[in-house]
Amino acid sequence: MVRYFYYHVIYVGLINIMLFVPYTLIQNRxxxxxxxxxxxxxxxxxxxxxTISLYLKFPEMGxxxxxxxxxxxxxxxxxxxxxxxxxxxxxxxVIYSYSRTIQQFFNPDMxxxxxxxxxxxxxxxxxxxxxxxxxxxxxxxxxACAPLILALIxxxxxxxxxxxxxxxxxAGYVKTMPSFLSLAAAMFVFAGFNTLAVxxxxxxxxxxxxFRWIIPVFCTLIMxxxxxxxxxxxxxxxxxQYVYIWxxxxxxxxxxxxxxxxxxxxxxxxxxxxxLMFAMNTWHSAxxxxxxxxxxxxPKTEQYPVPASNWWINASFGGLTLLYAFWAxxxxxxxxxxxWLYARFSADLLAVVVFxxxxxxxxxxxxxxxxxxxxxxxxDS
Amino acid sequence: xxxxRKIIGVFFLLASVTLILGGCGFKDIDKRFFVxxxxxxxxxxxxxxxxxxxxxxxxxxxxSGEAKTELESLEAPTIAEAxxxxxxxxxxxxxxxxxxxxxFGKETLENGVRESTNWFLRRRDIQMVAYxxxxxxxxTDVLQLKPxxxxxxxxxxxxxxxxxxxxSSFILTEYLFxxxxxxxxTGTDGFLPVVRVDKDKNSYQIDKVAFLDKQxxxxxxxxxxxxxxxxxxxxxxxxxxxxxxxxxxxxxxxSSVRTHIDYSKGEIPEITLRLRATGMLEESPSxxxxxxxxxxxxxxxxxFNDQVETLLYKIRDAGVDPYGFGLHYLSxxxxxxxxxxxxxxxxxxxKFHVKSRxxxxxxxxxx
Numbered sequence: 001m002v003r004y005f006y007y008h009v010i011y012v013g014l015i016n017i018m019l020f021v022p023y024t025l026i027q028n029r030x031x032x033x034x035x036x037x038x039x040x041x042x043x044x045x046x047x048x049x050x051t052i053s054l055y056l057k058f059p060e061m062g063x064x065x066x067x068x069x070x071x072x073x074x075x076x077x078x079x080x081x082x083x084x085x086x087x088x089x090x091x092x093x094v095i096y097s098y099s100r101t102i103q104q105f106f107n108p109d110m111x112x113x114x115x116x117x118x119x120x121x122x123x124x125x126x127x128x129x130x131x132x133x134x135x136x137x138x139x140x141x142x143x144a145c146a147p148l149i150l151a152l153i154x155x156x157x158x159x160x161x162x163x164x165x166x167x168x169x170x171a172g173y174v175k176t177m178p179s180f181l182s183l184a185a186a187m188f189v190f191a192g193f194n195t196l197a198v199x200x201x202x203x204x205x206x207x208x209x210x211f212r213w214i215i216p217v218f219c220t221l222i223m224x225x226x227x228x229x230x231x232x233x234x235x236x237x238x239x240x241q242y243v244y245i246w247x248x249x250x251x252x253x254x255x256x257x258x259x260x261x262x263x264x265x266x267x268x269x270x271x272x273x274x275x276l277m278f279a280m281n282t283w284h285s286a287x288x289x290x291x292x293x294x295x296x297x298x299p300k301t302e303q304y305p306v307p308a309s310n311w312w313i314n315a316s317f318g319g320l321t322l323l324y325a326f327w328a329x330x331x332x333x334x335x336x337x338x339x340w341l342y343a344r345f346s347a348d349l350l351a352v353v354v355f356x357x358x359x360x361x362x363x364x365x366x367x368x369x370x371x372x373x374x375x376x377x378x379x380d381s
Numbered sequence: 382x383x384x385x386r387k388i389i390g391v392f393f394l395l396a397s398v399t400l401i402l403g404g405c406g407f408k409d410i411d412k413r414f415f416v417x418x419x420x421x422x423x424x425x426x427x428x429x430x431x432x433x434x435x436x437x438x439x440x441x442x443x444x445s446g447e448a449k450t451e452l453e454s455l456e457a458p459t460i461a462e463a464x465x466x467x468x469x470x471x472x473x474x475x476x477x478x479x480x481x482x483x484x485f486g487k488e489t490l491e492n493g494v495r496e497s498t499n500w501f502l503r504r505r506d507i508q509m510v511a512y513x514x515x516x517x518x519x520x521t522d523v524l525q526l527k528p529x530x531x532x533x534x535x536x537x538x539x540x541x542x543x544x545x546x547x548x549s550s551f552i553l554t555e556y557l558f559x560x561x562x563x564x565x566x567t568g569t570d571g572f573l574p575v576v577r578v579d580k581d582k583n584s585y586q587i588d589k590v591a592f593l594d595k596q597x598x599x600x601x602x603x604x605x606x607x608x609x610x611x612x613x614x615x616x617x618x619x620x621x622x623x624x625x626x627x628x629x630x631x632x633x634x635x636s637s638v639r640t641h642i643d644y645s646k647g648e649i650p651e652i653t654l655r656l657r658a659t660g661m662l663e664e665s666p667s668x669x670x671x672x673x674x675x676x677x678x679x680x681x682x683x684x685f686n687d688q689v690e691t692l693l694y695k696i697r698d699a700g701v702d703p704y705g706f707g708l709h710y711l712s713x714x715x716x717x718x719x720x721x722x723x724x725x726x727x728x729x730x731x732k733f734h735v736k737s738r739x740x741x742x743x744x745x746x747x748x
Contacts, residue, residue: 104505161559165705165712166566172715233558238565241502251509252558256545262508 002207005199006214007138008281009192013222014149015278016189017246018097018271019090020337022226024185026239029231034174036182037223043183044190045216047348052209054355055196059205062299063197064292066355070362077293079354083197084289086340086347091127091282092321093337095119096328098275105247105264116325119275120318126280127287127317128310130303131198134284141277148270153225155253155263162232170231181338184345189223190215191344194351198285201301243330287313411439414473417450417535420520421497422486424456430489430497431456432463433521436471437479437534448534454521460500477506481539483557484576486519490591490598495564502561509558512542515573515591515598526578526585541587542574550608550620551588567721568707570594572610575601592701600699602692609692612638613656613735614704621663622739624684626677632664633681636742642709648723651732652706654689659740667747674741686735693733702728 016022025033058066063083067076099116126137156162193215196203203209230249231239242248250267290313291297328336420433433454440449453470457463468475489497501507516523528537540546542554553574563571575589588604590611602610611617616638623632635658643653662677670676696703707724714720 108505161556163562163705163708165708168712169708169715172712172717233562235562235566235569237567238562241565244505248509248558252556254510254543254556256543262510 002209002211004135004139004202005193005196005209006211006218007142008195008199009215010218010222011138011142011145011274011277012192012195013189013219015094015274016185016222016226018094018101018275018278019188019341020097020334021185021188021341022230023243023245023334024338024341025182025227026230026245028179028182029170029236029239030173030176032176032179033182033186033227034171035176035178037186037227038174039178040183040186040190040223041216041220044187044219047187047352048190048193048215049212050352051193051348051355052196052212054352054359055200056203056207056209057355057359058200059203059207060201062199062201062288062292063351064289065201065299066358068292070358071354080289080293083347084286086343087197087282087289088286088317088320089336089340090344091123091279091286091317092324093333093340094275094278094282095123095321096325096333097337098271099325100330100333101244101247101271102268104244105251105268113322113325116322119279120321122276123279123283124311124314124318126276127283127314128306129280129284130306131201131284131288131301134280135199135202138277138281141273145270145273148266152250152253152263152267152270155255156225156229156233156249159233159253161252162229163235164232166236167228167232169236170228181341184338184341186223187345187348188341189226190219191348192219194348195281195285198288201299283314283317286317408474412473413476414451414471415439415534416475416477416480418482418484418524418538419477419480420454420484420486420516420524421460421489422519422521423488423492426456428458429456430458430460430463431486431521432460432467433524434464434467434475435524435535436475443532445532446529448527448531448536450527450534452521452525460497477504478508480507480511482512482514482535482542483507484514484516484520484523485573486521487515487517487591487598488519490515490573490593493597494593495596498561498564501557507557509556511557512539513555513557513560513573514542514576514587517575517577523576523578523585526582528584530584538576538585541585548619549587550611550617551604553590553607553611553615563703564595566708568702568709568711568724569705570701570703572703592696592699592703594701599701600696606692606695609688610703612658613640613654613689613692616640622658622660622681622685623664624681624688626670626680626684629666629669630664631662631669631677631681633658633660633739633741634663635660642706644710644713649727649731650710651734652693653734653736654693656689656735656737657740658737659742662741662744665744674744678739678741681739682737685737685739689735689737690733693735697728697731697733700729706731 025037064080067079095116099112099119102115103110103112126134129137226246230245233249233252234242239245247264247267251262251264253263255261255263287310288299291309292299415437416434417437418435422431422433424431431454433452436451436453438449438451440447453467455463455466455470457466464475483501485494485497531537541552553572555573560571563569571593573591573593574587575591577586579586588607590602590607591598592600608620612620612635618635618637621632621634623630625631637659639657641655643655644650645653707728710716710724711721
């Protein structure tokens with residue numbers, strides 16, 4: 001089913017706020033963020049189209065199966081382990097940023113590790129589920145969030161306090177030199193297609209992923225909103241002084257009905273759900289990658305009860321996240337997020353190169369027995 | 382079947398949750414003092430700031446005039462220190478989550494405003510949508526007032542702003558986020574509604590506006606000019622235009638206002654403010670000028686243009702730009718730093734033209 005794929009595209013795009021993407025872009029708003037956004041729209045769309053087509057060439061195979069089947073064992077293992085680290089740390093960073101935000105805006109007297117522990121516990125449970133369950137859960141949570149997302153976006157765009165002058169002035173800096181950091185940050189918004197790395201196992205042979213225009217349209221919209229709306233609310237100069245830029249922006253909108261007039265709480269509620277979705281997905285994927293390093297592992301998309309290894313792996317992810325929370329503070333987290341954004345962007349490009357090479361070198365001679373390839377996928381290696 | 386082991390597991394999980402929740406620092410609502418309004422004044426000594434808090438006293442009665450509040454004020458070198466000292470004067474924990482009004486005393490703004498705004502930005506519990514205003518003569522005097530019409534502590538002042546309660550064309554609404562934006566932004570300056578205590582000592586009088594540049598207070602408008610500013614800058618719909626035509630007072634109640642700003646090309650740009658307002662005649666003799674609406678419209682237009690132009694020059698000469706002409710100029714031409722420098726040198730001598738189009742939609746229920 002194609003629609004499950006687009007859920008990933010949308011919530012991964014939205015979670016950018018927790019990964020310092022708007023903050024990074026806004027810090028560079030006069031020094032190359034705007035051209036980076038323009039480039040990322042084209043580059044992101046192209047990458048998405050190409051990567052999707054490449055994955056579809058390997059029906060019912062996730063990233064680890066493809067690598068294990070066609071690459072030498074050591075190379076495949078290295079790549080899979082690197083991917084595992086990348087995916088796990090994505091969830092980790094989001095959980096940390098989110099619990100920091102909650103601590104700041106909800107109850108600063110709270111023990112900072114309490115909330116991250118609660119989030120970690122939820123993410124561990126989510127991550128241990130089987131791939132099919134994760135996929136269904138994403139749909140349900142995203143549907144529950146949809147009204148909140150729409151309300152927030154409408155509230156922001158149609159606010160009469162939004163200064164379109166400030167937005168226009170910032171957009172005028174399109175002729176500056178694009179900075180690489182801004183580009184890496186902006187590219188994250190388009191990163192949703194990467195979830196095929198595991199969820200391609202659920203895509204049967206001869207499936208066409210149609211409506212691919214959804215990716216450029218939605219992701220561009222999300223990117224423009226997450227960059228320009230804070231500028232519209234806080235001005236070209238004032239916007240630079242805030243760390244929790246989107247929380248402050250949500251707080252600048254007002255609801256005149258009901259007993260809660262701060263839109264901030266709607267925003268925090270929405271991001272509770274989105275953070276959980278993202279953490280659940282990344283940790284589940286990372287666990288799947290890690291498991292497939294074992295030579296005898298055969299991936300199963302539907303399992304109940306789940307194997308104990310799921311629990312052990314996800315629990316250690318949780319432990320590592322707690323350790324990270326002990327080490328990190330706002331500036332260290334920002335630094336780590338930047339490195340993560342760089343790494344993720346490079347991994348996107350690398351994936352395209354590796355897949356294309358595999359397709360060119362390995363798959364062509366085996367054109368005739370293409371059908372047998374998936375079945376022998378993991379046992380071969 | 383749920384196994385025994387699972388039940389025990391869930392039990393332990395719940396028990397551990399209650400254990401951690403005890404440490405989450407949450408205070409019961411009846412152990413909190415909600416700050417509903419806050420005032421900043423200069424202290425008796427030069428290095429002191431006087432902070433005034435209006436605290437809501439929780440009460441079971443919700444009736445007009447029954448709302449009780451307590452006023453605490455203290456002088457300290459900084460706002461943060463004053464708040465900590467006030468905490469030692471009250472029996473409950475201060476909670477700023479419902480602080481919806483922040484008033485700066487007139488004298489504070491005359492001395493400079495930046496330092497005192499900083500605290501509000503750093504505190505996460507201060508709403509960015511809190512209303513900001515200037516209190517005259519000082520914030521303590523204004524906050525001391527307890528209007529009879531208050532149902533909830535402090536709600537009289539809250540309802541005055543925004544569009545929740547009264548919608549007056551003399552009251553300008555300024556939120557904290559907009560105020561801090563204007564303090565930093567190039568090409569636009571801040572404004573604050575002026576809050577005074579009414580003569581009958583039972584309500585607030587908010588009918589003036591104060592303009593500030595990036596440092597301090599520069600100009601206060603009178604009530605008529607305030608309404609003109611509200612129409613021409615804020616496009617406020619529920620206002621009136623009143624002009625005497627041939628010594629007969631004519632009042633037009635507006636229903637929609639649209640504005641457009643044009644800049645002429647050239648080294649020193651000239652600003653044309655185009656304004657289109659439609660409305661209904663609320664005060665006019667019947668069959669005035671033979672009932673020829675177009676003639677009445679033109680006469681209103683001419684008088685209105687003059688009024689707004691005078692106001693624009695007055696604001697320009699005070700060295701402030703609350704309309705955001707500079708910002709709009711930069712955005713029109715996608716300007717950069719150089720253009721901003723040019724604008725800054727041009728603004729003090731810039732020329733304004735106001736071209737309004739008044740449309741009388743209806744003449745009310747009579748001809």
